[in-house]
Amino acid sequence: MPKVHYLNASYGLKSWLLTTDHKRIALLYLASVTFFFFIGGLFATMIRIHLLTPGGFLVSPETYNKLFTMHGVTMVFFFLIPSIPAIIGNFLIPIMIGAKDLAFPKLNLLSWYIYIIGGCFVLYSFSTGGLDTGWTFYTPLSSIYSNSAVTPAVIGVFINGFSSILTGLNFLVTIHTMRAPGMTWFRLPLFVWAHYATSIIFVLGTPVIAITLLLAGLERMFHLGFFNPAMGGDPILFQHLFWFYSHPAVYIMILPAMGVISEIIPTFARRPIFGYSFIAGSSIAIAVIGFLVWAHHMFLTGESVYAALAFSLMSYLVAIPSAVKVFNWTSTLYKGSISYDTPMLYALGFIGLFLVGGLTGLFLACLGLDIHLHDTYFVVAHFHYIMVGGAVMGYVGGLHFWWPKITGRMYPEFLARIAAVVLFVGFNLTFFPQFVLGYLGMPRRYHSYPPEFQALNVMSTAGASILALGYLLPMVYLVWSLKYGAIAGPNPWPATGLEWKTASPPPTENFDVTPVVDWEPYDFEHRPDLALEPGIGGLLPAHGDD
Amino acid sequence: MSDHIASPKLYVGIFLALMVGTALTVFAAYKDLGPWNIVVALAIATFKATLVVLFFMHAKYSPKRTHLVIICAVFWLGIMLALTLTDYHTRHDFSFLRSPATTVTRSV
Amino acid sequence: MHRTGELYGQFETLEQQKDTAQLGMWIFLVTEVLFFGGMFLTYTINRHAFSAAFGIGGNTLDLRLGGLNTVILIMSSLTMAMAVWAAQVGKKKRVTGFLIATLILGGAFLGVKAIEYKQKYDHHLIPGSTFNVTYCVNNPSSCGLAGKQLEDERREIEEAIKAEENENPGSGLIALNAHAQLYFSLYFAMTGLHALHMVIGAGLLLWLIAQSFGGRFGPGYNTPVEVTGLYWHFVDIVWIYLFPLLYLIDRHN
């Protein structure tokens, strides 16, 4: 390990809390996001235990409603949305493009503080009466009828929005103006493209959720009537505004994970990614088309039939760029030289689970089927497949992939592979039964259910306990590795990105001299500096005769 | 990127144009133009906003990238307004349309 | 480590730094467009549904004050643009002067706004239990209403609730009140947020003014002035839309 790096360049609490180094801010985010993941996971565990019996045996109906609401709010706004962008993206984007830092380091720090302040409001709400509106905050339930602590929660999510906006803004500007010499747009790693697309959504979508929640909050605090039919307002307008952000937000969650996968696959297949420009372009396409589909969450609110037709059609169109990605990843394996290291296992798991999640999105986007499936457990299974099976897998996989870069140490490979398999199995056991439950008609957000649904619920709960174990394992060995892990060296895999050309952990200014990029992305052939085989440095094409 | 420096004369000219625009909106508001009142008001406002963006905010002299950013803002605002209003404008067209009778009465 | 003069460490050149700051501000303004956009959408839909009540609401606003504020704000945009110009051509004293003028105009705008809010309070037009659109026509003296103006307003409101006054005392008024209250909720939310942006802008101006005394901004370095200018002009644009939408809805009646 290098003698001086960003971790030991200075010491003391102050050097962390006032840092403007994007790498340190990323670690601040890592700590706080993990904290929220635990909180959300705790709620999830209680949900699953409660649903073991038809009557529900853990908590009262009120409490159950609070549990899934707080689970959704924490997981979406305080865990998954900031997870990859604010941790891995924050850490890596400047390094990947050869910059010393993000364009606005102080804003970057500010966005973390905003996140923390928003988080405090939400925690305050959770601990003083909880929140029972569903993570969707539908009015007039949230603005008038709910007796729980809606106001602080709404304020917290509102504040948190500005954290997202600042992060997205910072990324956009950085990618535009801070690239190192030679780092052209089409040499950008696909991870950076994915974050560019994500940032577009951050910047264009987040303000709308902010204003929506502000209006709903004002409505609640001052008894106004924007969304209250009793006073002339329209509750469906709230849903339009809410989903205008919240549908694109699901792409905020998945695009960065797709970026991670696009890095991992070529690295462990050791060949250029198949269809670079299609993968890059599809990220942008998802970000743009993703803004045109929001009312597919509202097919049964009585929205105009014409609007429903248009939104359903657009929902199908937005599936195409996702398909392009999946096919290109698969093709990248063709004639590669594939190793099964842990990050690769996560990437493969991602593809499989995202596939199921994405394809079940097609069921929901189908107008005729959504009549039956809307607001059943089918929807719950759909989005957990994408968000947990997809996005969280991508996040954990990314953590493993860049862990050596971030900490300078390797984690125990064997344990890590076991954990990946446990996660995969536990995940499927938890959420696959929910598809069946949904088709059978079990509505979501039910604290009790008819007895005929019990068998599947028990399966799901059993799976969830395996899943929890799967998350516990990495926690333990990653922390363990901080002290005992093997020294990683600058480029352990080896991989082609610019981030692997600097030391692990990187120095405060990322590079000793500003790098000049003169190679194409994911090109293993013309990179003798990679030292694929330590000591030999030889390059051996896998299938020389082809 | 070197600064383009606009002359104070231009600024004052723009200012006067904005004043005229304001006077015009108020004037138009007192005329009964039926449904056109709102259209005229918004057209004038948009014209004024364009002047501010182009000259006071130097968009006219800014790089293409700035233009792209502005276009995005307008475009996305358009998406939000247009698609939502589509729902509102066509909601009643359909909801109470009826299809022909289809009952197949079962013999008892 | 690379801090030469005004250059921040993460940048290579001043040009890059300026470029970055401008792009950053423009992108921030995009977020603002969508932020206000959500409210404009809410306004549009409600206004469409309750045009009568919204018309009455709009006509209770004081057009003179609103017009005055429009003029003030456009003037402040001019002085702001001039401050940028002065910095670009190196007239350092004038930078300060124009910035102070902008701040004063901004303050005047907020002052007028405060007067308007006070008026609404006196006229029982703050949404809530005391809200009452008919307060002014019923208590013309406390609203300073008289003569033709009073007649006009009374006629307007009466038109809307006439039926109810004959047959069913109390009920039309309730609906009118509810919908007019919706108008005022939007009025306060929109102008309130706009005013909040003005306050933030004023804070930025104060900070600029303090720095400009030292003659910091000139042809070589004026990014903060320019970027604050962008923000200030944007806030002006929001008002350019708010003014006709809120004040001029139904003046021809």
Added chain:
Amino acid sequence: MQSQLPLYPEQASNFAPQVDALMVFIIAICVFFAVAVTLAIIFFLYKFRRKSTGEIGVAIHGDMRLESAWIVVPLVLALAMFAWGAVVYVDFRRAPTDTLDIYVIGKQWMWKLQQPNGQREINELHVPVGQNVRLIMGSEDVIHDFSVPAFRVKMDVVPGRYNTLWFRPTKTGKFHFYCSQYCGTNHAIMGGWVTVMEPDEYTAWLSGSSGTIANPVLAGEKLFAERSCLACHASDGRGRGPSLNGFFGGKVKLADGSTVTADEEYIRESLFNPSAKIVAGYQPLMPSYQGQLTEEQTLDLISYVKSLQAEPAPSTGAGATPSQGTQTTGKK
């Protein structure tokens, strides 16, 4: 009824086979892609596993023909899924003309339902098999959702407006219905049973049940006088408002030149937001009844207005019970 682990709920309405067929179609497409991709991955993983440490893969950068193929093929299939789904949905949103109309009111946390003859039920719904049924649904507080999995139908029940839902039961029996939109504490127990009966049983049930049926038309007539509707809507058409006799179901010409169909939603709008649509030839005089009428009173008024036949004007509400089935014909 079914095995311990059924895979789909009973098919008990006209929509059930349609939705299930659609499901099978989409499953087929999706399983095809899922299996194809998975098999390809497994095969590649095995075939191209790393064989020596220094080995690298073959540098293939892409292939335009492949890219276009896997854009076009999914696109076509996607359009097919969209189109089929759209057909079912449009059918679902357009109730036929010959429906048995039942009013549904959702409130935290119960359902009140009302048969055409005024018979009221709570958390229970009785319908005859083979008959098109339309639910006209309103909410007194938050958004609810009426959902019957065995019929494969569901619709949100939104305060401030009416949503409708229709189906034709094809099987007798008892089927669960649920509230499917989260509505607060007892959302999970805001459900009940739909009982589908043979038509004659249904008729017997209607007449056989308790004597004190609250007649909505009678109640509506009372309200019509009490709330001074009568003062303006005289049946001779000479009041300040238009006569409402025989107006239901026809087209109404509005002041701005457009026409609307006089349906339940329109009456509701006339009551709560009368200035939105002004009848041609009349002044916007009608007061708003916003906040003055409960949902039930609104429904009573609507029932009464619907019962007003063109000729002759009913003397009293007695006997004006809407005839079952065809009273809501859209065309005149």
